[in-house]
Amino acid sequence: MKKFVFVFLIISLQFFSQSLYFEHATIYYPAGYDELAKRVGIEFENIRKYVINLFKNDPGRVNIFIKTKTTITNGYANPVQKNTIVIYTWHPTGYLYNYLPFDDWYRYLLIHEFTHIVTLKSDEGYLKILSQLSIPYYPDLGVFSVEAPTVFSESQFSENSGRLRNPLVSEALFDTFNGELPEDKIPNDFRVGQVFYNANGGFFEYLKEKYGMDKVNAYLKDALKRSYTYPELMLGFSIPYVFLFRVPTFLEDLFKKHFGSTYDEEVSNWLSNYVLRKGSKQIYIGENERIYKVEREKDKLYILKSSFGSVSGYLGYPLNKLIVLVGKKKVEEYNVSAVDFRVDNGKIYALVNSDKMEIWNVTDNKKLFEGFISAFDVENGNVIYAVYDDKYDSSKIFGLEKVFEVKGFVRNLVYNGKNLYYLVGNKLWKDDKLLDDYYLKGAFLKKQGEKVYVIMKQKGYMDLVDIDEKKRVTKGLFAFDALVEDDGIVYVGYSQAGMNIYKEEKNFLRSDVVFKKVRKESIFEAKYKKSSFWEDKLYSITPSVFAPFTFTTYFVPNDTLEGWGVGAIFDFKPSVDSDLIFVPFYTDLKYTLELQRYEWIFKEYGLGFAYSFENDRVNFANFGVIKEKEPNVLGYSSFNWIPFVRKVSYDKTFYIQASVEAYYDINGVFVNLTPNIGINAVDKNYGGYFTLSATKNISYFLIGGYFLDIFNQKTYSYIDVNYDLNNIRYSVILISNIFPFYKQSGIGVGAIGKNDIPSFLGYIYLGIPDNNMLYLQGGLKFSEGKWGLFIGFGIKPHMITFAKDIL
Numbered sequence: 001m002k003k004f005v006f007v008f009l010i011i012s013l014q015f016f017s018q019s020l021y022f023e024h025a026t027i028y029y030p031a032g033y034d035e036l037a038k039r040v041g042i043e044f045e046n047i048r049k050y051v052i053n054l055f056k057n058d059p060g061r062v063n064i065f066i067k068t069k070t071t072i073t074n075g076y077a078n079p080v081q082k083n084t085i086v087i088y089t090w091h092p093t094g095y096l097y098n099y100l101p102f103d104d105w106y107r108y109l110l111i112h113e114f115t116h117i118v119t120l121k122s123d124e125g126y127l128k129i130l131s132q133l134s135i136p137y138y139p140d141l142g143v144f145s146v147e148a149p150t151v152f153s154e155s156q157f158s159e160n161s162g163r164l165r166n167p168l169v170s171e172a173l174f175d176t177f178n179g180e181l182p183e184d185k186i187p188n189d190f191r192v193g194q195v196f197y198n199a200n201g202g203f204f205e206y207l208k209e210k211y212g213m214d215k216v217n218a219y220l221k222d223a224l225k226r227s228y229t230y231p232e233l234m235l236g237f238s239i240p241y242v243f244l245f246r247v248p249t250f251l252e253d254l255f256k257k258h259f260g261s262t263y264d265e266e267v268s269n270w271l272s273n274y275v276l277r278k279g280s281k282q283i284y285i286g287e288n289e290r291i292y293k294v295e296r297e298k299d300k301l302y303i304l305k306s307s308f309g310s311v312s313g314y315l316g317y318p319l320n321k322l323i324v325l326v327g328k329k330k331v332e333e334y335n336v337s338a339v340d341f342r343v344d345n346g347k348i349y350a351l352v353n354s355d356k357m358e359i360w361n362v363t364d365n366k367k368l369f370e371g372f373i374s375a376f377d378v379e380n381g382n383v384i385y386a387v388y389d390d391k392y393d394s395s396k397i398f399g400l401e402k403v404f405e406v407k408g409f410v411r412n413l414v415y416n417g418k419n420l421y422y423l424v425g426n427k428l429w430k431d432d433k434l435l436d437d438y439y440l441k442g443a444f445l446k447k448q449g450e451k452v453y454v455i456m457k458q459k460g461y462m463d464l465v466d467i468d469e470k471k472r473v474t475k476g477l478f479a480f481d482a483l484v485e486d487d488g489i490v491y492v493g494y495s496q497a498g499m500n501i502y503k504e505e506k507n508f509l510r511s512d513v514v515f516k517k518v519r520k521e522s523i524f525e526a527k528y529k530k531s532s533f534w535e536d537k538l539y540s541i542t543p544s545v546f547a548p549f550t551f552t553t554y555f556v557p558n559d560t561l562e563g564w565g566v567g568a569i570f571d572f573k574p575s576v577d578s579d580l581i582f583v584p585f586y587t588d589l590k591y592t593l594e595l596q597r598y599e600w601i602f603k604e605y606g607l608g609f610a611y612s613f614e615n616d617r618v619n620f621a622n623f624g625v626i627k628e629k630e631p632n633v634l635g636y637s638s639f640n641w642i643p644f645v646r647k648v649s650y651d652k653t654f655y656i657q658a659s660v661e662a663y664y665d666i667n668g669v670f671v672n673l674t675p676n677i678g679i680n681a682v683d684k685n686y687g688g689y690f691t692l693s694a695t696k697n698i699s700y701f702l703i704g705g706y707f708l709d710i711f712n713q714k715t716y717s718y719i720d721v722n723y724d725l726n727n728i729r730y731s732v733i734l735i736s737n738i739f740p741f742y743k744q745s746g747i748g749v750g751a752i753g754k755n756d757i758p759s760f761l762g763y764i765y766l767g768i769p770d771n772n773m774l775y776l777q778g779g780l781k782f783s784e785g786k787w788g789l790f791i792g793f794g795i796k797p798h799m800i801t802f803a804k805d806i807l
Contacts (some may be wrong), residue, residue, distance in 0.1 A: 019531040024048055026531060026539070028576070029066045033391055038528065040066060040087065043107050044114070045526035047157070051114050054153055056217050059083055059121035062114065063539050065576045068390050071357055071372065072616070073100065075109045077116035080136050081544040085113045086576055089390035091409040093374045094339025094351060095292035095304070098168055098443040098480055103161035103425040105409065108154050115153040120146065122224050134546040136230045142223030143255055143263045144200055149220070151201025152208070160426060160440040160457060163198050168442075168462055170202055172478035175276040176494050181267065185770040188313030188743045190290050190306075190498050206270045211259060219258040226254070230547050238551045279493050279502035284325060288713070290318075291492045291499040293444060293481045297343045301325040301490075303501065304341055309713025310737035313744060313772055314797055319710065320682055322348065322362070334362055335651040335682035340412070340444070344378040350650060351376055359383060360650040367647065375413045375422065377447070386410035386422070397422070404432075414447040421445050421452050421467065428454065428467070428515075435467065438516035444481055455479055458513065464489065471510040545571035563589035563602075577615050581623075583608030604628035617642045624664075631665045638662075653680045670695045683710040701725055714738075714746075718798040729754050733761075733798040744769065748777070748797055759783035763790075765797045772796075781805070 019028045022041040025048075029037035044064060052058050062083040071090050078084040087109050092100040102108035120139040122128050130137055141148065155162030164170045173194060184195035208216050226249055235242050255263045283301070284291075288308045295302040303325065306318040322341060324332035338350035341362075348362040357373040360366065368383055369376075374395065376385035384399035388409050397404035397413065397420065404420060406429075413422035422429050423445060427437040442455025442462060453473070456465045463474045464482040474482065474489055480499070482491035488505035547569040553562050567585030574580050589602040610623035624635025637660075644656040654677075661672040671694050678687020690703040704722025711717070715736040722729050733750035737743060744767030751758045763779025777800055778791040792803035 019536045020528045021531040021535050022526055022528045024060075025062045025064050026535065027064050027066070028536075028539070030068055033066060033068060036068075036089070036391060036393060037066060039393065040064060040106055040110070041528055042523065042526050043104075044110050046523050047107060047111050048114065050157060051111060051118050051153055054156065054213070055115070055118050055149065055220070057118050057121065057123045059117045059123070062117060064110075069372075070616075071353055075113050077113040079117045079120040079139065080131075081571070081573060082134075082539060083117050083121070084573075084576065085110070085117065087113065090372075090388075091374070091411060093409075093411045095443045095480075096339060097411055098166065098292075099163075101161060101163065101166040101169075101440060102154070103158065103440075105425070108157065108161055111157055112150045112154045115150040116146065119149045119220060120224070122221075122227075124221075125225065127224065127227065127229070130229060130231070134543055136545055136547060138228045140223055140227040141220060142226070144204060144220075144223075145196045147197045148200035148204040151197050152204045155201065155205070160438065164201055164205055165457075166440055166462075167457070167460060167478055168480055169194065169198050171274065171460075172462075172494055173198060174202060174271065174274040176496060177271055177274065178276070178496060179268065179271050181271075183770055186313045186772045187308055187316065187318050188310055190288050190308045192308065203267060203270055207259065207266065215258060219255070222254055222258070234547075234549050234551075238553070239555045241555075276494065276496055279495070279500060280504045280506075281502060282500050283328065283490065283503050284501035285495070286499045286501070287495075287497050289498045291480065291501065293341065294483060294490060294492060294501060295341070295343045296448075296483050296485070296490070297346065299326055300331070300343075301501075302341070302343050302348065304336075304338060305499075307713055310743040310746065311710055311713050311716050311735075314735070314767075315708075315710075315716075316772060319713065322350070336360075336362055337682065340375070342376070342378045344381065347378075349376070349378050349383070352647070352650065354647045354653065355645050358647060359385060360647075362650045365649050367650075375410045377414045379415050379417060384413065384415050384420070386413055395424075412443065412445050414445045414452055416447050416450045416452055418450065419452075423454075430467070434517065436515035436517065438518050442480065446481070446483065448484055451484070453482070453484065455482065456513070464491070465513050466510070469510070470513045470515060472513050473510055474504065475511070477504070540572065540574050542572075543570045544573045545569060547571075560593070561589060561591055563587065565589060567608075575613075578611070578613040581608075581610040583610075631667065634665050636661070636663050648679070651681050654678075655680065668696050684708065716798075727754050730758075731798075735765075735797045742766075744772070744775075746797065748779075752800065757784065761790075761800075763792075767797070777803075 018031065019026050020037050020041055022045055025041060025044050027037045027041045059079065060083065062085055064085045064087065067086060067088045070088055072088050073090050073092050073096060075087045087106065091105040092102065121131060127137055139146065151163050155164035159165060181195050181199060182189055182191050184192050186192065232242060253262065259266060284303060286305060289305050291303060291305045293304045303323050306320045308318050312318045320337040322334045322336045323330050336350050336352065338352050341348060341350040350360050350362050351373065352358050352360060356370050358370040359368045359373060359376050361368055369385060372388045374386045374388045376383060382399055384397065386395045386397045388395050393408060395406040395408065395410040397406065397410065400415065400420065406424060408424040410422050410424055413420065419431055423441055426439065426441050428435045428441060440457035446453040452467045453464050454467055455462050458472055461476050462479050463472050463477050464479060465472050473484060477491055478493055479491040480493065482489055488503050490501060490503050492499060492501055549568065550566045552564040565585060565587040567583055570582045572580040584607050586605050587602045591600040591602065604627055606625055606627040608625045612621045619640040622635065622637040624633065626633055639660045642655060642657050646654055648654045656677050659674040663670040673692045674689060676687055676689030678685065685708040686706065688705040693700040702722055702724045704720065706720045709717045717734045720731045731752045733748055735746060735748050737746035739745045745765060747764055749762045751760050753759055760782040761779060763777050765775045765777045767775045773795050774793060775797050776793050781788045781790045789806050790803050791806055792800045794801040
């Protein structure tokens with residue numbers, strides 16, 4: 001066992017390449033990324049006081065990890081395990097910038113993630129002691145989600161960056177709520193995720209403006225004191241009476257105590273400020289849809305969108321499409337998931353995310369370029385594109401007579417045949433000249449002939465601006481995207497039930513826009529040094545979690561189990577993607593089954609162990625126990641690997657996945673191997689799989705295939721057939737939501753069976769609200785000439801994982 005632990009520690013220490021040691025943070029980074037690590041450290045030291053002063057809490061040192069060579073736009077924080085922050089180097093591009101408008105990606109991401117640490121880390125009392133001892137607790141912010149203060153803080157640093165400073169995902173979004181917060185935990189509503197983040201942040205800002213930051217901070221501190229702690233939950237197993245001390249907190253309205261009114265009253269007052277403005281003439285109605293972009297060529301209108309509904313809620317993803325209209329008639333449809341697209345001489349081009357970013361000629365179904373491509377344009381068949389180098393935080397733009405070298409991440413670009421226009425955060429460039437870096441810009445630059453436009457924040461609205469003329473051509477719109485036409489303006493905006501495309505036929509007076517340049521910021525050069533060996537390895541060789549435990553049956557008499565036990569959990573972080581856990585323990589237990597007159601004595605020492613590692617392609621877990629008595633070793637290992645993912649067409653992704661499970665004890669090993677291959681499309685997924693299980697004397701083989709076909713947002717079908725060398729099993733199910741009042745319910749009809757004995761089913765399913773992982777099922781079954789009733793449950797409406805006949 002000592003050799004086993006030593007090998008894991010040695011291997012794990014290699015995950016951290018190197019680090020820089022700043023006054024308040026250690027920055028971990030891969031080899032060659034010294035300059036980026038230096039920049040991230042300096043940015044953190046500059047924003048640190050801003051966040052601490054805002055929330056009146058200093059959580060101490062943090063550990064920041066940089067994830068490179070990725071096209072994932074993300075970051076996360078863990079205040080419980082060593083104040084850890086992880087940032088990804090891929091910035092929001094394409095339509096994503098409307099939803100994540102961070103002018104400086106690293107700065108605002110650090111503000112957001114550090115706010116998690118500051119607001120979820122207690123600076124006083126019992127929780128502070130637990131935190132200092134690395135004993136876990138489960139932070140609670142009361143009525144707020146954990147994202148409320150983060151979205152608030154990211155939006156206070158400047159007036160043109162952060163979600164609450166973009167009216168498209170704040171005021172205009174809140175207008176659609178119609179006086180009450182929609183459910184947003186699963187993707188059956190076009191506002192999925194935007195209550196948890198944006199609306200919570202907006203309500204937080206409302207309370208701050210009404211009552212002051214001191215009152216809001218006082219509420220946060222009191223709410224955090226009510227967090228459940230590991231000692232409390234651990235003792236609860238042995239002494240359930242400890243939970244009685246929480247009864248007074250259940251009876252007290254903490255929100256009303258601090259603000260003088262109830263949460264519901266304040267939410268209602270806040271939302272009463274927002275009323276959806278009716279748009280102009282509707283030329284496309286996107287019910288329960290997000291519309292990202294529109295383009296016009298001749299008489300065709302091209303629309304990039306995602307649709308949401310019941311089926312998206314069941315399966316966990318929206319249906320992404322690009323449609324083409326002539327008038328109001330849909331003449332073409334493409335199942336494409338893209339962050340941006342162009343139309344050039346009748347051909348559609350799209351920037352899609354696969355293993356890397358890829359530019360596809362959608363019309364010819366041909367891949368043109370791949371790599372870390374952040375933006376592109378097409379001019380008379382010539383593709384111009386930007387490639388981002390995260391090592392130096394710089395971009396190169398290819399496809400023109402000269403290669404443009406740009407400092408920063410180019411998120412959008414157009415070339416009108418004469419000049420190159422591009423956006424870096426809020427910086428608007430024309431060739432090598434900076435035009436404006438003050439105003440918030442929308443996701444896209446819009447090229448129409450030689451004219452180039454941009455959506456720009458003007459007096460609280462998102463209006464269309466003619467860049468070269470410096471003229472605003474709309475007034476008072478919340479436009480995600482827009483087009484200038486001879487007889488008016490076509491633009492994308494909200495409706496009560498989704499997003500529409502409107503046409504504004506009024507002729508607005510073209511008013512002047514004054515481009516601005518922000519004065520150079522004063523950033524202090526924080527001191528740092530190369531971490532010493534021990535400073536670099538301190539994160540991995542000291543436990544991130546220490547959780548001693550004890551349990552006993554003496555306080556709650558139990559006829560089956562009697563005795564006690566003690567131990568402790570030590571969780572180490574060999575890397576930010578892995579955990580290495582040791583659990584030494586001692587038990588003195590007696591387990592009795594009186595009816596069978598069996599009795600087991602567990603009086604022994606032991607060591608539990610676990611190791612897990614997870615990244616985008618690999619998921620490995622191993623856990624088990626080494627005991628004093630036989631069987632001395634028990635364990636389980638699983639390994640999931642996706643060795644190959646590749647787009648085989650603009651709308652289909654081919655993948656190979658392999659899973660291995662092993663259960664082992666001192667006497668042998670049971671192994672289960674399950675490779676599978678498949679193709680994922682937007683509305684059709686199909687693939688094949690097989691399973692091979694083996695022990696010393698027994699083996700089992702299974703081969704099968706499946707096909708999922710989505711008809712619309714209410715109906716889909718699922719077929720699965722497999723063979724294990726003895727029997728053929730099959731399932732053919734049609735699912736449909738027929739109850740408009742509840743999207744997580746509906747009917748299923750079809751058949752399941754083995755060999756020549758089918759069972760025909762007709763049932764109703766009911767999902768748990770805001771959860772798409774458990775569905776109750778019940779209905780009629782007809783099998784072998786007999787009718788009956790059954791009940792069951794499954795993780796999806798078409799999967800009847802367990803069923804029981806009740807008649």
